[in-house]
Amino acid sequence: EAGVTQFPSHSVIEKGQTVTLRCDPISGHDNLYWYRRVMGKEIKFLLHFVKESKQDESGMPNNRFLAERTGGTYSTLKVQPAELEDSGVYFCASSHGTGVDTQYFGPGTRLTVL
Amino acid sequence: AQKVTQAQTEISVVEKEDVTLDCVYETRDTTYYLFWYKQPPSGELVFLIRRNSFDEQNEISGRYSWNFQKSTSSFNFTITASQVVDSAVYFCALSEKMVGAGNNRKLIWGLGTSLAVNP
Numbered sequence: 001e002a003g004v005t006q007f008p009s010h011s012v013i014e015k016g017q018t019v020t021l022r023c024d025p026i027s028g029h030d031n032l033y034w035y036r037r038v039m040g041k042e043i044k045f046l047l048h049f050v051k052e053s054k055q056d057e058s059g060m061p062n063n064r065f066l067a068e069r070t071g072g073t074y075s076t077l078k079v080q081p082a083e084l085e086d087s088g089v090y091f092c093a094s095s096h097g098t099g100v101d102t103q104y105f106g107p108g109t110r111l112t113v114l
Numbered sequence: 115a116q117k118v119t120q121a122q123t124e125i126s127v128v129e130k131e132d133v134t135l136d137c138v139y140e141t142r143d144t145t146y147y148l149f150w151y152k153q154p155p156s157g158e159l160v161f162l163i164r165r166n167s168f169d170e171q172n173e174i175s176g177r178y179s180w181n182f183q184k185s186t187s188s189f190n191f192t193i194t195a196s197q198v199v200d201s202a203v204y205f206c207a208l209s210e211k212m213v214g215a216g217n218n219r220k221l222i223w224g225l226g227t228s229l230a231v232n233p
Contacts, residue, residue, distance in 0.1 A: 003158075031218060042118075043205070043223040048212055056212035056220070091159060095218075103221065105151070105159035 002026065004106035006092050012112045018080040021109045025074070025094030032075050033095075033103060034067060038088040046090075049075060061086075082113045116141050116210045120224035127196055128232050135191045135227045137206030143167075147209040148182065148189045149221065154202045162204075165189065196231045203228045 005024045013019050025032050034046040046065070047057035051072035060067070064083070069075040079086050089108040095101035117140040127133045139148065150162040163173060165182050173180045177194045193200055203226045209219035 033220065035221075042225055043207075043221075045220040045222075048218060048220060050218070055218065058213055059220075089157075093159075101218075102149075102161055102164050104161060107156065107158040110157075 004092055004094050004104055006090075006106040006109050008109060009107065010110045010112075012114065013082055014114055015084055016081045018078065019082055019111060021077045021079075021090050021092075021111070023075045023077070023092030023106060025092070026096075026104060029094035029096050029104075030072070031095040031097070031101065031103075032069060033093040034075070034077055035091040035093065036088050037091065037108075038085070043091065046077075079111070082111075084113050087111055087113045116143075116208055116222045118206050118208050118222055118224035120204075120206055120227050122227045123225070124228045124230070126230045126232065129198060130195050131231075132192060132194050133196050133229065133231075135193075135204050135206075135229065137189045137191065137224060139187050139189065139206070139208045141187075141208060141210075143209075143211065147219070149207040149209075150180065150189075150191050151205045151207065152202045153205065153226070159205070162191075193229075196229075198231050198233055201229060201231045 007022045032049040035043050037043040045059040048055045049069045052069050066078045089110050091108045093103035093105045095103045119138045146167045148165045152160045179192045181190045205226045206224045207221040212220050
């Protein structure tokens with residue numbers, strides 16, 4: 001069974017540009033989570049989908065971030081326009097069902113905003 | 115507030131030494147879950163263990179063991195006879211209920227402990 005995949009693995013963009021990160025969860029996993037680690041800080045929760053519905057987006061930093069999960073399969077996280085403080089590693093995780101399922105993580109996307 | 119503290123930023127040991135990674139947590143939930151993840155140099159977060167708050171039995175898996183003590187709010191991780199392949203960053207995490215998400219929970223993370231096992 002394939003694990004969680006994320007694309008790209010690394011993105012370098014200029015301040016003000018737009019970047020879209022993609023996450024493909026483990027097949028059959030209804031829950032999808034986005035987290036972010038800024039250098040020197042803890043990994044922080046961004047948002048959670050159940051299938052195509054956003055359940056909790058309390059961790060999204062501001063309205064420059066937009067996450068979607070059309071059709072309840074893969075998810076995208078768009079940053080527009082990117083700022084310097086958006087640099088970090090963005091992790092995606094998925095879990096199977098309800099309750100406290102174990103979250104399985106992808107390799108992350110390292111975003112560098114110059 | 116929910117919080118996870120991993121006081122050890124970096125640990126360096128020589129192969130075959132035992133090493134313990136500390137994790138202390140704060141929570142107001144009566145039911146909660148604790149996790150350990152490993153992040154090898156390749157970058158992915160690899161799940162190691164999940165423990166719920168009702169189960170204080172220690173867990174052993176090969177050279178890995180976990181000591182959960184509710185009285186001290188700690189969930190420490192010990193690697194016995196460490197190997198070079200154990201070199202990684204290890205994260206401790208605590209579950210927290212999410213807004214409008216039923217029983218699903220997000221993870222609250224410690225800063226991680228970077229373990230270097232030298233030959």
